[in-house]
Structures are given as C-alpha cells and as structure tokens.
Amino acid sequence: MQISSEEIIFLIGLTSLIFLIAPLFLIIYVVSYNRKKKKHQEEKLLLQKTFENELLKTQIEVQEQTLKTIAYDLHDNIGQLLSITSITLSSIDLTNKDKSAEKLAFVEDLTMRSVKEVKALSRLLHGEELVNRGLAAAIEFELEWLQRSDKFTINLDKQNFVAFGGDNSKETIIFRLFQEIINNIIQHAKATEIFITLAQIENSFKLTIRDNGQGFDVDEALRKRSGMGLHNIVKRATMIGGTTSIHSTPGSGSEIVVNIPY
C-alpha cells in the first residue's frame, strides 16, 4: 500500500502538533510541581515555627520547675530553719548562762545549716544553665536534689553514655521530658525506688526511667490526655524525631523508654 503525499503531509502536521502538545503538558507539570514545592516549603516553615514555639515553652517550663523547687525549698527548709533560729534566739535567757550557751550552739548549728541550704539553692538557680553543660550533668543535678528529700532511692546508670550527640534544643527537650516523667512519679506513682538509665545506642540516645510504684493503665492514661501529661511526653519526643514506649500495669510499677536519634 502506497501512502499519498497528502497523507504524509497530514501526518507531518499531526506529529508536529503532538510535539507541541507534549511540551505544554510538561510545562504544566513543572509549574504544578513547583507549586507543591512551595506548599511543602511553607509546611516545613510552619513545622520549624511550631518546633521553636515548643522549644520556648519547654525552656519556660524548665525555668518554672526550678522556681517551684526554690519556692518549696525556701518554705520547707530555709524558712523552717530561720523560724527555729528566731524562736531559739528569742527564748535565750541571758541570766541562765549554761542554757544560753547550749541554745547559742544550737543557733550556730541552725545558721550553718541555713547557709548550706542557701548555697544549695544558689546552685539550683544556676541549674537552669545546666542543660548547656550537658544532659547528663543536668539529670544528675536534678536527681541529687530529689535525693535530698529521702523519699526515694535513686539508681542512675550512665555507663553506656558519654555525651549527647544532638543539638542543644534537643537536649533541652529531652531534659524536660525527664523532668515531666520524674514529676509524674513523684505525684502519682507512690514509688520508693527510681531507676534511670542513660545509654547511647548506635546513633541514638536512650533514656529509660523505671519505678516500683503503683503503676497505671497506659491506654486509659493516654486516652484521658490530662493529668499525667503522657500525651505531651509522646508528642515532644516525636517532635524531635524520637519514639516513646510506655509500659505499666497497675500494681507493678512503670517503665518509660525514650529513644531519640541524633
């Protein structure tokens, strides 16, 4: 079968037309993909902003926690010591020299203890900056303070931990996660022993906090979205690319494991 010249010309015209339509669709594709890229960039920016806001919130919460501890300490320790000092001083009878000497010695002891408490408080005030000195140092300091209450036996294991490899903002958030978990134990767990493990596994940081308290129903606690703030812990860990696993059964303590990649 022979093709006529008209047919060939028609085919050439048709092919050229198709060859013109193809770039048109290509341009539409590139432009629409570019729009998606813009949307993606905006979303990324929003995510970055959310992260910054959350970081700021975390920093404020760390500060608030410090101030709360200071307030409790001023009221429960230093306040009490100074009250006793004041009462002891006012009860001194200068005519009874033996008793006075004994009371003065007691006042001296009280004053020394007050000075010690004030010094510890001063360290706590600087503690806000502890996160900058390293995650382990900040956690240790927090635990040291907790141990003073004698309510808990604390076991810290950091054999497999040298230094946190991530950035500062991540460290602040992890430190806050640690504080939140400890607060939960203090407020709800009725525990006597707390086990903390800091470890580096390949390119991630693993924080394990376990207690021997009364335990709780994890599903219910997460569903309630209130009280223990477990949801907040999970959300913040996810925000920095980490995972949280919570294991607990009523009556047999609880364990929270936070895994954060660098």
Next chain:
Amino acid sequence: MMFITINTVCEFICFLAALIFLSNDKEPAWKLFKAYLLLTCITEVAGIYMSHVAHISNYQLYNVFLLFECGVTSYIFYYLYKPYKHKLNWLVTWYCIFIAMYITELFINHFKSFVSTTATIMSVVFVFASLYYYYLKLMDENFERLILSAPFWWVSGALFFYFGSTTCNIFFDYLAKSKPITYGHSIRYFIFNLLDIILYAFWSYAFLCRYLRRKSFS
C-alpha cells in the same frame, strides 16, 4: 511588503522587547540577546531578499546563521546550568561535536544545501538541554516563582520551538520538494510560523520577567 511576514514581525517584536527590557541588564548572557535577535532579523530579511528579489538560493546564509544559533543557544543553556555547578568542559565538548558534524555535512553536501542533519541533531540536543533544565528545577530544593522566572520561560520557548520543529527537520528534504498545501505555502511554512510565534512570545515574556526582576531588586 514581502519583507513583512509572520516570522519577521515576530522576530522584530522580540528584538524590540529585548532592546527595551534588557537595556540595562548587567548579565552578559542576557545582553547577548539584543545582538542575537538583531542578527536573526537581518538574516530573515536577507533570506527573503535573496530568495524573492535576487532569486538566488539562501541556504548558505542559513548555514552561517546556524553557527550563531548554536553558539548563542548553547551558551545560554550553559549559563542557566551554572548555578547547578556545571563545568565549561561540557559546553566546549558540545561545540567541538557540533563543528565536526557541521563541517562533515558541508563536505558531504559539497556546500550545496542546508545542513539539515546537523540542524536536526542540534534541535534534539536543545530539547534534551531543555528537559535537563526542567529536571534540575524539579530537583532544586529552593522554591522559585516560575510564573515570573525569565530562564524558565526562555527554556520553555526553546523547548516548544526545537521539539515542535523536530518532525519538520527530519522530513526537511521531503518537505522542500513537496507541493504547497494552500496559498502557495508548504506545511513547513505554517508549522514554522506557529513555532516562531510561540518561541518569540515566550522569549519576549522571559525578557519582561527579567526586567520585572531587575526592577524589584533595584
């Protein structure tokens, strides 16, 4: 009157657009368009003169113009690839290949016809160059408003022109001998008119984008 054709009008309008919108442009690549489009207009007018007035073949003129077309277009592509860290070696290699093909075809044809095979290969290379530019844009993480991007519209115009002309280039010899389809013109004439309108419209818009960008930065 014979000098006023769709082609010449499009080229002249585009040249005027380049003259107005690229007058204070500092980039040598964009500045080059004024000279290149002037040369295009002159070539087109000279081509019509040789064909319709002097009644001599104008293929030698277009053979020479092809050198400028390849030189300028390739250089612009190289300039557009520059932000993506492309080396000069590629441009030089392409120039060498093109010259080798061009001279070989001239010798094969005994300098008696248009170097259509070289022009076809050049068109295909420019189509790939345009597609590669799109690829680079897609891969680029930085967002750029393409609606106002001069390089994007320049490349789009080039893609339309070189992709659309591929069929005509492949059947160049056949179309040169074929009968006119209507008003004494061949299908090739109509296709190239359409391609020229698209090309120069896109390029004029690209120059406008370039002008708007310069204005917004000054």
